[in-house]
Amino acid sequence: MDPFEIEFIGENRIVSIIPNFSHDKIFLICGEFGPFRAGLPMNVPLWLAxxxxxKQKCRMVPPDWMDIEALETIKEEEKISRFFTKMPHEHYMIEAKLILGVAAEDIPRAAEIKTIIKDIWDIRMSKLRTSMDALMKSGGSYGRLDHLTMMEINSVKPLLPQAMDELHRIKMMTRQTSSSTLNSSTFSQSGSSQNK
Amino acid sequence: MSSSNYLSISDILVTNEKVPCKFLLDLPKMGFLDPSAAENDLKAGTNIEIPLWLAESLYTRRPPLVSVDLPKIYKETYREILNADACTVDMHKLGQHFYELGCYIAKHDIKSEVSATLLNTYRQRFKMILSATVSTDSINSVQPLSASERERTKSAVVTERALSSWLKIGDCPLTTASMIANHRKRKRAEMELS
Known part of the structure; x- marks a missing residue:
């Protein structure tokens, strides 16, 4: 999948804004939002925000997790832990990128937050690489993807499944030849056409 | 890697690789197969290299006409090197279709150690694909990879590029700057034309 498609999926997340205009409820495919009251915080999807x-029609309310201290602890945990730690939510990177991109002035200490999120991302990506290599080396047949976000999973997507596929195929092809002489009774249920 | 894919070009290329074979029977009028032979007939016991597709069909006859030997990359000496450190081997030179040919050849290995070597090699060399994907020195890092490994690298690079371009877009001032620069250039080019 293209990163932009994942961004599109992530844009459906609900965020808080403070509009500076008043308007009735609006009806969208993903639900109804509003009514908009100037100065009162309300929830809308990220893309609408x-x-x-x-258009300078609102101010963004920083999401709860976009907080220097909280992110610092996440970063430290991520550094110490051998496994992936839980992220604030599935699309943290998309939310951070979009909000910090358009509304940096609404977020306190935006530059620092940007750096920390990038650090966390980099730590996780390098961890992903090393664990992929470790997975292949150890000969494991499956990998656990706990706490990985969609964007991160997508970044290994053609490579890792293809490699696992290929390993499996080599295993099956080389095993078939050795087992066809040893035990021919295994296939008897599915028909004897398998046996040479 | 598709063994049963009749029309797959890569599979055709794999089965066209030459394997050393020993002929078990005298074959009349087949001397042309052996370029060094002067006679018309092919003698039993001759060792020549023939394409895998031919070897396979001669081997499956009853009685078999040839016995298939392992190509040198699957032999004991190379297996030892591969098991020690597969990353040092230049697969592009030694075995373009190492894994695919290995799958075919594995059944001719009496000790059946080829299969383990194939898996082990693949596991070890996965690291090389990973590093080739992110490497800036793409020529040197891709060079020692086999054909299928290059395929993998190519598709991994596409993802990698897409992701890094997504990360750069938006809050990176470079994109707008280059766009403006292009725009001016275009204008200048237009002015020069007119």
Whole structure:
């Protein structure tokens, strides 16, 4: 999948904004939002928030997790832990990128937050690489993807499944030849055509 | 890697690889197969290299006309090197279709150690694909990879590029700057034309 498609999926996340205009409820495919009251915080999908922000129609409320201290602890945990730790949510990178991109002035200490999120991302990506290599070396037949976000899983996507596929195929092809002489009774249920 | 794919080009290429074979029977009028032979007939006991597709069909006859030997990359000496450190081997030179040919050849290995070597080699060399994907020195890092490994690398690079371009877009000032630069250039080019 293209990263932009995942961004599109992630844009459906609900975020808080403070509009500076008043409007009735609006009805969208993904639900109804509003009514908009100037100065009162409300929840809208991320894509709508970005659109309104670009038109200077609202102020973004920083999401709970976009906080220097909280992110510091996540970063430390991520550094210490051998496994992937739980992220604030599935699309943290997309939310961070979009909000910090269009509404950096609404977020306190935006530059620092940007750096920390990038650090966390980099730590996780390098961890992903090393664990992929370790998975192949150890000869494991499956990998656990706990706490990996969609964007991160997508980044290994053609390579890792293809490699596992290929390993499996080599295993099956080489095993078939050795087993066809040893035990021919295994296939008897599925028909004897398998036996040479 | 598709063994049963009749029309797959890569499979055709794999089965066209030459394997050393020993003929078990005298074959009349087949001397042309052996370029060094002067006679018309092919003698039993001759060792020549023939394509895998031919070897396979001669081997499956009853009684078999040939006994298939392992190509040198699957032999004991190379197996030892591969098991020690597969990453040092230049697969592009030694075995373009190492894994695919290995799958075919594995059944001719009496000790059946080829299969373990194939798996082990693949596991070890996965690291090389990973590093070739992110490497800036793409020529040197891709060079020692076999044909199928190159395929993998190519598709991994596409993902990698897409992701890094996604990360750069938006809050990176470079994109707008180059766009403006292009725009000016275009204008200048237009002015020069008119």
């Amino acid at each position: 970005v659109m309104l922000k670009q």
